[in-house]
Amino acid sequence: MVATSNLALVGETSGVGPSRIDALDGLRAVAVTAVVLFHLDLAWMPGGFLGVSLFFTLSGFLITRLLVAETARDGRVALRVFWARRLRRLSPAALVVLAVVAIASLWGVFEGARLRGDLGASLGYVANWRFATAESTYAELFTSTPSPVIHFWSLAIEEQFYLLFPLVFLVLSRRRALLLPGLVVLAGVSVVASFLTDSRNLGYYGTHVRAAELLIGCVLAVVVTRRATTSSSSRTSTVTSIAGVGAFGALVLAMVLVSASDAWLYRGGLAAVGVGSAMVIHAASGTGPLAWVFSRRPLVMVGRASYSIYLVHWPLIVVMSPDRMGFDGWSLDVVRIAASVSLGFVSHLMIENPVRTRRVLKRTTIAGAALIASMVSVATLTALVDAPRSVVLAGLDAPEEVVDFATTNPDTAGNVTTTMAAPLPRVLVIGSQLRAGVDLSRSAVNADIVDRSTPGCPFRLASVSDCSAVVDPLTLASTEAPDVIIIGVGAIERRVVRERVAANEPTTTVDPAVAEILEAGIVVDEMLEPFVDMPVIVVDYGASDGFRGALEDFDLRSDSTVVVVGGNPERLGATIDEILSDARANLARVMVIGDSSSFGVAQALHNVAADRFEVVWAGGRNCPLVEVERIQWWPDMDFDMNYCPTFDTVWRDMIAEFEPHLVLEIASVPEQAAQRYPGDPNWYTIGDEEFLVRHELVMSSLMAAIDDAGATLVMFDSPYIHGGALGGATFADEARVDAWNALMESWILRWPEIRRLGWSAIVSAAESTPGELRADGVHMEQSVLDRIVAESVVPRLREVLTEREMSPTAAP
Numbered sequence: 001m002v003a004t005s006n007l008a009l010v011g012e013t014s015g016v017g018p019s020r021i022d023a024l025d026g027l028r029a030v031a032v033t034a035v036v037l038f039h040l041d042l043a044w045m046p047g048g049f050l051g052v053s054l055f056f057t058l059s060g061f062l063i064t065r066l067l068v069a070e071t072a073r074d075g076r077v078a079l080r081v082f083w084a085r086r087l088r089r090l091s092p093a094a095l096v097v098l099a100v101v102a103i104a105s106l107w108g109v110f111e112g113a114r115l116r117g118d119l120g121a122s123l124g125y126v127a128n129w130r131f132a133t134a135e136s137t138y139a140e141l142f143t144s145t146p147s148p149v150i151h152f153w154s155l156a157i158e159e160q161f162y163l164l165f166p167l168v169f170l171v172l173s174r175r176r177a178l179l180l181p182g183l184v185v186l187a188g189v190s191v192v193a194s195f196l197t198d199s200r201n202l203g204y205y206g207t208h209v210r211a212a213e214l215l216i217g218c219v220l221a222v223v224v225t226r227r228a229t230t231s232s233s234s235r236t237s238t239v240t241s242i243a244g245v246g247a248f249g250a251l252v253l254a255m256v257l258v259s260a261s262d263a264w265l266y267r268g269g270l271a272a273v274g275v276g277s278a279m280v281i282h283a284a285s286g287t288g289p290l291a292w293v294f295s296r297r298p299l300v301m302v303g304r305a306s307y308s309i310y311l312v313h314w315p316l317i318v319v320m321s322p323d324r325m326g327f328d329g330w331s332l333d334v335v336r337i338a339a340s341v342s343l344g345f346v347s348h349l350m351i352e353n354p355v356r357t358r359r360v361l362k363r364t365t366i367a368g369a370a371l372i373a374s375m376v377s378v379a380t381l382t383a384l385v386d387a388p389r390s391v392v393l394a395g396l397d398a399p400e401e402v403v404d405f406a407t408t409n410p411d412t413a414g415n416v417t418t419t420m421a422a423p424l425p426r427v428l429v430i431g432s433q434l435r436a437g438v439d440l441s442r443s444a445v446n447a448d449i450v451d452r453s454t455p456g457c458p459f460r461l462a463s464v465s466d467c468s469a470v471v472d473p474l475t476l477a478s479t480e481a482p483d484v485i486i487i488g489v490g491a492i493e494r495r496v497v498r499e500r501v502a503a504n505e506p507t508t509t510v511d512p513a514v515a516e517i518l519e520a521g522i523v524v525d526e527m528l529e530p531f532v533d534m535p536v537i538v539v540d541y542g543a544s545d546g547f548r549g550a551l552e553d554f555d556l557r558s559d560s561t562v563v564v565v566g567g568n569p570e571r572l573g574a575t576i577d578e579i580l581s582d583a584r585a586n587l588a589r590v591m592v593i594g595d596s597s598s599f600g601v602a603q604a605l606h607n608v609a610a611d612r613f614e615v616v617w618a619g620g621r622n623c624p625l626v627e628v629e630r631i632q633w634w635p636d637m638d639f640d641m642n643y644c645p646t647f648d649t650v651w652r653d654m655i656a657e658f659e660p661h662l663v664l665e666i667a668s669v670p671e672q673a674a675q676r677y678p679g680d681p682n683w684y685t686i687g688d689e690e691f692l693v694r695h696e697l698v699m700s701s702l703m704a705a706i707d708d709a710g711a712t713l714v715m716f717d718s719p720y721i722h723g724g725a726l727g728g729a730t731f732a733d734e735a736r737v738d739a740w741n742a743l744m745e746s747w748i749l750r751w752p753e754i755r756r757l758g759w760s761a762i763v764s765a766a767e768s769t770p771g772e773l774r775a776d777g778v779h780m781e782q783s784v785l786d787r788i789v790a791e792s793v794v795p796r797l798r799e800v801l802t803e804r805e806m807s808p809t810a811a812p
Contacts, residue, residue: 023284025303026294031055032306040333047258053213057277060217067169068225086162092355093347095374097311101148102381110148119382122152125159132205148315157207180222187215191271203266213274220278244283244290247276309344393779394600400643403617405606424448425483430473431459433488436539443573460527461496490541517546524550535579541566587614591660596621598666604789620644624670626694632674633729655705668718671740672731686739717741719760722771755800762792
């Protein structure tokens with residue numbers, strides 16, 4: 001999550017608006033410094049993103065102050081002039097940055113599946129809504145290069161504010177008494193919206209939520225302006241100064257302590273920060289200590305260039321990566337800061353100021369034409385940026401619910417909690433009778449019907465010359481991979497029997513009627529023997545005769561063949577349902593628990609071995625075995641894990657109801673990360689006693705439930721994490737990986753019935769270089785994982801079933 005913004009200046013054109021307040025420029029310098037430090041991912045500045053709240057509130061204050069002054073002086077607000085000043089102030093430098101990023105992207109400096117769209121949204125000042133409604137934010141965060149223009153989200157909110165707020169101001173200011181309460185009500189509505197917004201992305205990027213911070217600044221401007229008409233006592237000024245110093249101290253403390261994942265921020269917390277920012281702004285606008293400190297020349301200079309510094313700093317941080325620069329740590333941070341400030345001042349002096357002060361593009365028509373031409377040019381460059389196919393790595397699209405792959409498949413559109421219908425069972429129709437397909441279509445079976453029947457051609461009996469081009473039914477059965485095969489037979493197969501009896505009649509003394517019965521048996525065996533291991537329904541549209549008797553005799557001798565009489569769609573549908581139900585009952589039931597990697601393996605098992613395993617996934621993204629409140633990856637990045645399934649909430653009942661043959665436990669990242677437990681503010685890692693005690697309790701309960709179900713627990717060990725976005729995380733430390741694997745080994749010693757699957761060795765053997773197949777250091781593409789699971793995991797699981805003397809048809 002990226003938090004930044006820089007805002008409008010007052011007094012930017014001679015003779016317009018109130019005088020400039022140097023201290024507020026110095027306050028901008030403090031805010032942009034916090035934002036830059038936050039983007040450098042410094043552990044001691046996890047709340048630097050709160051600088052955006054200060055920027056928003058300052059923007060609301062200054063713009064409202066400008067509008068109030070203009071109304072008082074001229075009796076109206078010149079909207080066209082107001083919007084033209086905003087465009088002159090913000091557009092030139094922004095367009096240059098977007099053009100440079102687009103050109104650099106054409107040269108491969110920046111990349112990403114969403115980059116073209118990010119550039120377009122930034123150009124149109126709707127970037128905040130693009131990032132707020134991104135469907136695969138979790139996957140994109142760890143599998144793509146960071147967007148070099150994600151910081152344009154705050155500029156989008158500002159431009160939307162600049163477009164709409166003057167209209168709101170005009171309506172409310174028609175009656176002086178309505179202006180202040182109207183702004184307070186609008187701010188309150190925005191705060192209420194934050195409580196009604198469930199999505200964390202919308203809560204952070206949404207204009208409807210962040211408007212509160214802007215409107216708080218607007219309220220402050222109206223209050224201050226009205227009080228300016230009356231004399232204020234020195235006591236009031238002293239209180240304002242003290243309150244401002246306290247609020248500034250609290251704001252700095254929040255920047256040091258608060259994390260972007262703290263839930264309270266999105267439940268009115270950001271608005272509360274806006275109130276604190278308003279207190280600081282009020283004090284800095286006066287004559288107290290804050291005004292003196294923020295009026296120092298270096299701060300003022302940085303503050304006046306803060307917009308350009310902001311625009312260039314994030315693309316520079318992205319492009320100056322440790323891999324590209326060849327070094328890291330504080331030295332790289334210093335280089336990034338120096339480059340950002342230097343280029344920021346260059347942009348401020350050579351692009352911003354000349355356009356803003358009309359040293360160039362003096363005439364409005366010329367400036368407008370230049371703006372349109374620039375936007376068209378940037379749009380053209382954006383259209384040329386490559387948009388490679390976005391690949392969501394296996395497991396990152398896992399839904400927040402249990403998935404039974406036999407009946408449902410996860411909706412892989414992103415971070416979702418719904419399911420969609422699984423692929424329909426496939427029914428292959430072959431044989432000489434077109435009526436078999438008709439009966440099937442009239443039955444109640446909901447299936448994917450592949451009708452390859454061949455009317456006029458006896459089934460697998462080469463006696464008609466016109467049927468020589470018919471595709472071999474065995475080939476069809478192999479290529480179509482049906483769940484059920486329907487073979488329609490009738491009069492033409494009986495004719496073949498009679499023809500063969502007639503041909504043999506001169507050389508045999510057997511009674512013709514008996515000979516026909518014997519030949520019918522031979523013909524039926526010839527037709528059906530190759531399908532003896534496949535689920536087959538023979539639909540007979542002939543008479544009840546010797547041929548029918550031969551079919552029924554084959555039915556008695558075969559466990560996989562059923563004969564039904566044609567012309568009865570209901571009976572045919574019921575038979576298909578019985579076969580499908582029996583097939584599901586014969587599968588080995590596999591329950592998979594663990595983190596996102598476990599979902600990828602569960603999906604792979606279903607993809608490559610649905611004919612052997614019925615798979616249910618009961619894990620969660622980033623979810624460990626034990627109940628946790630939060631999981632921490634980096635000191636400034638932790639996640640709310642209240643959606644995770646646990647033994648008490650899900651697994652105990654599921655084991656009892658699903659009665660699995662195998663339970664697969666696959667977890668690495670959350671077990672190697674720091675964990676925080678409900679009711680305990682401390683963080684624990686794998687070496688801590690509290691970590692071990694909680695895991696021992698869950699393992700004891702889990703093993704008891706698995707033993708009661710007669711199942712076998714299979715534990716996947718954890719491979720080392722190499723490279724990718726996750727390679728530098730704390731949980732990727734090899735000592736933590738070793739410690740987690742050692743803990744699992746201790747459980748295997750304690751419960752010998754546990755089976756160990758050497759997942760780390762399997763992954764290592766599949767990669768020619770460490771991490772080659774794992775784009776983020778942990779997850780593979782699903783197609784790659786499918787292949788590895790088919791080659792190495794499925795055989796091992798079948799061995800486990802055999803070791804336990806548990807065939808797929810056995811009950812636990």
